[in-house]
Amino acid sequence: MGYQAYIRSFADHDGDGMGDLRGIVDKVDYLAWLGVDAVWINPFFPSPGHDHGYDVSDYVDVDPQHGTLADFDELISATRKVGIRVIVDIVPNHTSNEHAWFTAAVADPTGPFRDFYIWKPPAADGGPPNNWVSHFGGPAWTFEPVSGEYYCHLFLPEQPDLNWQNPAVADAFDTALRFWLDRGAAGFRIDVAHGCHKDPLFRDNPQLRTVTPNMSPRAVFDSFDHRFDLDQDTNIEVFRRWNQVVEPYGAVLIGELGAEDAERAARYVADGDALHQLFYLRSTWLEWEPAEWKTSIESLQAIAPGGVSWVLSCHDRPRPATRFGRGVDDQRAISRSLALSTLAMVLGGMPFVYQGEELGLPDGNVDPNSVTDPLAARFSQWAGEGRDGCRTPMPWDSTPNNGFTRGEPWLKSAPRPAELTVESQRDDPESTIHRYRDLLAFRHKTPQLCEGQARVLDLGPSVIAIERPHCLAITNLATEAFSVDLSTLTLPGGPWHQSFSSKNGVLEAKNDSFSEVAAESTSIYLNGAPS
Ligand code: BGC
Numbered sequence: 001m002g003y004q005a006y007i008r009s010f011a012d013h014d015g016d017g018m019g020d021l022r023g024i025v026d027k028v029d030y031l032a033w034l035g036v037d038a039v040w041i042n043p044f045f046p047s048p049g050h051d052h053g054y055d056v057s058d059y060v061d062v063d064p065q066h067g068t069l070a071d072f073d074e075l076i077s078a079t080r081k082v083g084i085r086v087i088v089d090i091v092p093n094h095t096s097n098e099h100a101w102f103t104a105a106v107a108d109p110t111g112p113f114r115d116f117y118i119w120k121p122p123a124a125d126g127g128p129p130n131n132w133v134s135h136f137g138g139p140a141w142t143f144e145p146v147s148g149e150y151y152c153h154l155f156l157p158e159q160p161d162l163n164w165q166n167p168a169v170a171d172a173f174d175t176a177l178r179f180w181l182d183r184g185a186a187g188f189r190i191d192v193a194h195g196c197h198k199d200p201l202f203r204d205n206p207q208l209r210t211v212t213p214n215m216s217p218r219a220v221f222d223s224f225d226h227r228f229d230l231d232q233d234t235n236i237e238v239f240r241r242w243n244q245v246v247e248p249y250g251a252v253l254i255g256e257l258g259a260e261d262a263e264r265a266a267r268y269v270a271d272g273d274a275l276h277q278l279f280y281l282r283s284t285w286l287e288w289e290p291a292e293w294k295t296s297i298e299s300l301q302a303i304a305p306g307g308v309s310w311v312l313s314c315h316d317r318p319r320p321a322t323r324f325g326r327g328v329d330d331q332r333a334i335s336r337s338l339a340l341s342t343l344a345m346v347l348g349g350m351p352f353v354y355q356g357e358e359l360g361l362p363d364g365n366v367d368p369n370s371v372t373d374p375l376a377a378r379f380s381q382w383a384g385e386g387r388d389g390c391r392t393p394m395p396w397d398s399t400p401n402n403g404f405t406r407g408e409p410w411l412k413s414a415p416r417p418a419e420l421t422v423e424s425q426r427d428d429p430e431s432t433i434h435r436y437r438d439l440l441a442f443r444h445k446t447p448q449l450c451e452g453q454a455r456v457l458d459l460g461p462s463v464i465a466i467e468r469p470h471c472l473a474i475t476n477l478a479t480e481a482f483s484v485d486l487s488t489l490t491l492p493g494g495p496w497h498q499s500f501s502s503k504n505g506v507l508e509a510k511n512d513s514f515s516e517v518a519a520e521s522t523s524i525y526l527n528g529a530p531s
Contacts, residue, residue, distance in 0.1 A: 001345075001440050002087065002352035003036040006315045007044050007066055008052060009393045010355055012405035019393075019404070021067035025078050030422065032082040034358060034433070035440030038350065039079065040087040040189045040254075042315060044072075048098050050158040051374055052391075054191060055096035059176035069183070076184035085186030087254065092173055092238070093195035094159040101172075102160050109147040115166045118152035119144075120202065131204040132229045137217030137379055140229065154195055154229060156374055164196040164238060174245050181249045188246075190239075193255030193268065193275065197235050199228035216382045217375065231259045236267060239274035252276045254309050262299040269307035277309040277349050284317040288324040288336055290462050290477035297347070297464055298456050305454050306348025312337055313354040319390050321362040334360035334432055335503065335520050339475055341436070342502040342522035345443045346466050346473040348450055353436065355394050359425055360432035364392025365414035372411055388413075397423035438505040446471070446499070448526055459484065463517075472496065472525040476517040486525065487513035500524040 011023030021044060031039060043053035044066040053063070062069055079086055095102055104113035120129035120141070128141035129150055134157075141150040142157040152161045162169050177188065205224040215223070242253055255275040259265040260282060268275045280300060286292050300308050312320045320340075325333030337357065344351035366388040371377050376386025388411060395416035396403030402416050403423070418424045425431035443449055452469035459465045462478035476482040486496045498507050498515055502522040517523045 001036055001443065002038040002040055002309065002350050003031060003034070004040045004042070004311075004314060004352050004354045006042050006355055006391060008042070008410060009391055009404065011394065011396070012407065012409075013067075015406045016065065017405050017407035018065045018410045020065070021062065021071035021075050025071070025075050028075075028078045028082060028084065031079075031084055033426075034437055035444060036084060036353075038085040038087055038186065040352060041089060043089045043091060043191075048096055048158065050096070050156055052372070054091055055094070055098075055156065055159045056091050057096040057098045058100075059090070059173075060179045072183060080184070086184065087187045087189050087252070088180045088185045089191060090173075090176065090180075090188045091191040092162065092164075093192040094153060094155060094161045097158045097160055106144060106146065109149075112168070115163055116169055116172075117160050118163045118198065119147070119149045120152070121149055130202050130228075131207070131224070133220055133224065135217070135221055136374055137220070137382075152198070154192070161198070162196070164234075165200070170238070170241060174241070177242060177245050181246065181251055185251065187252030187254065187276075188242075189279065190242075190253060190255040190275070192258070193239065194231040194235060194258050195229075196238050197232040199232060201228075203228045205229060216385055217379060218382075218385055231264060236274045239268065243273055243275075254279060257281060262296070262303055266300065266304035266307065269304050276307075278304070278307060279311055279314070279352075280308050283311055284314050286323075287326065288333075293340065293477060294461070294464050297343070301347060301454060301456055301466065306450075308347065308349045310340075310344040310347055310349060310351040311354065312340055313357055313390065315354065315391050316387055317390060319354070319361060319363050320357065321360050322389075325362060330360065330362070332520065333362075338432075338435055338439070338502040339477075339520055339522045342439055342500065342524065343464060343466070343473055343475045345439065346449045346454065346468065346471060346524065348454060354390075358433050358436040359395070359420055359422065361395070361416075361420055363389035364416070365389070366392060367412060370412040395421040397421050435502075435505060439500070439502075442500050442506055442524075446526070449524070457489065459489075470527055472527075473522055474515075474517050474525075475522040476519060479519050481519055482517045483514070484517065485514050496525040496527050498523050499526045 005024055008019045010019045011027050012019050013022035013026055044062055045056045046058040046061050046063045047053045047055050101113045101116045105117050123129055128139045132140035134140045136156050140154050143150050153159050205226055205228050208225055209223045211220050211223050253275045254277040257265045257278045258281045265280055282296055320337040321333045324336040371386050371388050373386040373388045376383040392413035393404035393409050398418045401409050425433035448470035455467045457465035457467050463482055464475040466473045500506055503518050
């Protein structure tokens with residue numbers, strides 16, 4: 001199991017209110033106790049911070065607010081001692097507008113860095129060159145008065161998109177990847193992996209519906225078919241090249257993939273010579289929608305078996321305890337998350353939990369005057385689309401600022417109650433954190449969960465069933481228990497015994513062909529002699 005540490009909010013070692021690399025070093029024992037195998041750290045490179053680190057101004061250094069290169073080395077050494085790998089978050093679609101490449105590109109339109117970015121003359125009416133819109137609102141083009149050209153940015157104007165048609169860009173990224181690999185990174189989470197290449201003709205995206213002035217940036221974005229700005233076939237070539245770079249290090253490439261279409265997403269991992277795993281973003285958008293979950297998991301399992309790093313949440317979307325909790329009590333929302341996290345253990349890829357998911361944490365409460373996310377801060381009328389709620393500091397204990405910092409936290413939020421802190425849950429064997437810890441321990445001692453080929457079984461509209469030669473997982477998404485007679489299923493192995501349930505953890509092994517999977521839960525069965 002992987003663990004996402006959102007560095008800004010994970011742990012602050014030096015007391016300046018901002019999470020840092022040494023804060024993660026301080027918590028390595030915690031990660032080892034929980035049983036994680038790898039930690040993905042959000043960008044910690046120098047950045048002006050317009051998009052909280054996703055506007056990188058130097059790919060081969062550490063932002064002073066997050067520490068130093070020596071701190072990174074210390075993190076590598078501390079994690080190696082406990083067998084945890086470090087995954088670095090790399091951002092190839094765009095840089096910061098303060099990156100030296102971009103400032104040189106603006107200062108010297110005939111110089112070598114101009115072509116690192118995407119420049120186009122204005123359209124005939126003087127407006128943007130085409131109809132592309134930014135994820136964060138407004139056109140995906142900003143006019144640069146000195147040269148009289150527009151530059152492309154799929155996110156903020158402060159995040160100009162790189163030109164991946166330019167071989168010098170690819171060379172620069174090879175260098176950055178090797179820099180972190182040589183320092184001990186075990187792989188990369190690739191930001192907006194579906195973004196790098198653009199249509200060579202820069203054609204208008206087909207418009208799906210009329211855009212009106214009162215639409216949110218997300219609604220405007222969704223009003224277009226993004227066939228020309230995203231997910232170009234040539235993107236895969238970028239990751240074929242990266243695959244060659246990381247291969248000698250045995251490192252892994254996990255791409256953030258926004259492609260809605262499972263077939264298209266699967267192409268990035270299909271031949272094993274580009275990305276190794278996908279973060280398939282749809283799973284962070286879904287609420288508790290059983291039919292949607294069933295389709296998403298089954299279709300990707302059929303097309304890209306083992307190719308998905310399943311995630312229920314990340315720093316961009318409401319947490320599962322919030323998304324799955326609408327209209328039901330907190331415990332039920334947590335049970336739903338645990339059901340899906342347990343199923344993820346047999347799907348073949350390395351699932352990730354986002355910091356705080358192991359506590360069953362809902363989104364934090366951020367005062368509207370304290371919002372910092374550009375989505376909310378720049379469009380106050382769309383504050384609800386902001387991502388601050390899922391980014392509030394990790395609650396370690398019940399001291400001030402829940403033990404995250406002894407300074408003023410960078411993001412102010414309401415204190416968390418004691419029962420949602422690591423300190424109190426560690427002491428309570430019935431708590432959510434122990435459910436996750438038990439699940440991770442079960443996965444470690446049960447290699448059968450990933451062995452052999454996985455097959456999707458059809459056991460009904462509200463049930464997801466995945467069978468491997470020596471294990472069977474049944475997720476019941478319905479509100480009533482699901483009864484199954486294992487002897488009637490055409491499964492090769494047997495006898496089967498229920499070994500784990502997302503409701504009760506590890507179970508005492510007993511052979512019984514009849515089983516009941518509780519509502520909104522997952523049961524895992526093993527065959528052969530109980531161990
Ligand atoms: C990251 C976001 C970021 C965006 C632009 C994403 O998908 O996860 O946090 O704002 O890329 O870099």
